[in-house]
Amino acid sequence: RAKASGKGQYRWFEPAMHKRAVQLLQLETGLRQALDRREFVVYYQPIVDLQTRNIIGLEALVRWQQPGQSLIYPDDFIPFAEETGLIVEIGDQVLQQACADLAQWQQQGLVDQHFTISVNLSSRQLLQPNLLGRIGSILQENGLSYKQLRLELTESSIIDNRAFVDGVLRTLRERHIQLSIDDFGTGYSSLSYLHTLPVSCLKIDRSFVSSITANPDSLGIVPLILNIAQTMNMQVIAEGIESEMHLQQLRQLNCRYGQGYLFHYPVPAEAVPVLLVQAGNRSSRTAEPV
Ligand code: C2E
Ligand code: MG
Ligand code: MG
Numbered sequence: 001r002a003k004a005s006g007k008g009q010y011r012w013f014e015p016a017m018h019k020r021a022v023q024l025l026q027l028e029t030g031l032r033q034a035l036d037r038r039e040f041v042v043y044y045q046p047i048v049d050l051q052t053r054n055i056i057g058l059e060a061l062v063r064w065q066q067p068g069q070s071l072i073y074p075d076d077f078i079p080f081a082e083e084t085g086l087i088v089e090i091g092d093q094v095l096q097q098a099c100a101d102l103a104q105w106q107q108q109g110l111v112d113q114h115f116t117i118s119v120n121l122s123s124r125q126l127l128q129p130n131l132l133g134r135i136g137s138i139l140q141e142n143g144l145s146y147k148q149l150r151l152e153l154t155e156s157s158i159i160d161n162r163a164f165v166d167g168v169l170r171t172l173r174e175r176h177i178q179l180s181i182d183d184f185g186t187g188y189s190s191l192s193y194l195h196t197l198p199v200s201c202l203k204i205d206r207s208f209v210s211s212i213t214a215n216p217d218s219l220g221i222v223p224l225i226l227n228i229a230q231t232m233n234m235q236v237i238a239e240g241i242e243s244e245m246h247l248q249q250l251r252q253l254n255c256r257y258g259q260g261y262l263f264h265y266p267v268p269a270e271a272v273p274v275l276l277v278q279a280g281n282r283s284s285r286t287a288e289p290v
């Protein structure tokens, strides 16, 4: 029946659906090739102390670089990589690369052992039974300690797999891996649940930072998050700081750490040593662990 109409063989496919299916197939093939060809590159955005502007750590942010093409940003392939499960391998490459880069910067004397690398972890990765083993061997291969790795998780990746993830997070924490909640405030976790998690840091989503105004009476939700973090004895990193006004208000509120275009854009690994040297010139490079 499907073959009835000659040329348009599968008539029940709407043309648009067909086109979409082909695109997804191409994307999946492309991502698999990208893994084999090592086309994923890691960019780094400094996390700074808001008082001193010292760089206390770096967040690893993946990009897809096909030869001769422009960079593809994570929002354009990560959701699909999560859907297909390819994120597990991509994430593994990112973790390997980030640890290898950090080890090199440490060997070059650019950073000390308090300096952390933050890696984003998707929920698919959290569900991998060998996650802990992989992290352990990657750190060991690179001569790094657990304390130097910080994992960024979103509220939803924790909540969606609550029962299982709880144990994973606890084990990570026992090994002294630091856990941060990314995009904090955009998810649906209840505060009472959050309180039970072995998480040491909240990253304030940039949507809340960008709605900060010059008027101290309308700072939005940011003061509330800072209060929560203080009550729960957690560190805070404000994301998406783009202006001096944002910085001033956050300092007023005693927010200690942040990242954003005001300080540094994400840069490729080759550009990191210069940033570290410049920031080190400002004052002591040694920062307390966050
Ligand atoms: P995220 O983890 O919340 O990372 C912060 C994003 O905000 C990055 O976008 C960063 O480039 C951008 N950003 C930093 N400062 C500013 C600022 O001042 N203004 C604005 N408008 N944006 C700023 P990017 O690199 O495109 O990454 C987007 C998201 O993709 C990340 O959000 C993260 O959820 C995901 N992602 C990136 N790398 C990985 C990875 O290796 N694994 C996984 N699972 N997800 C990743
Ligand atoms: Mg992040
Ligand atoms: Mg974020």
Ligand code: MG
Pocket: 182, 183
């Ligand atoms: Mg995000």
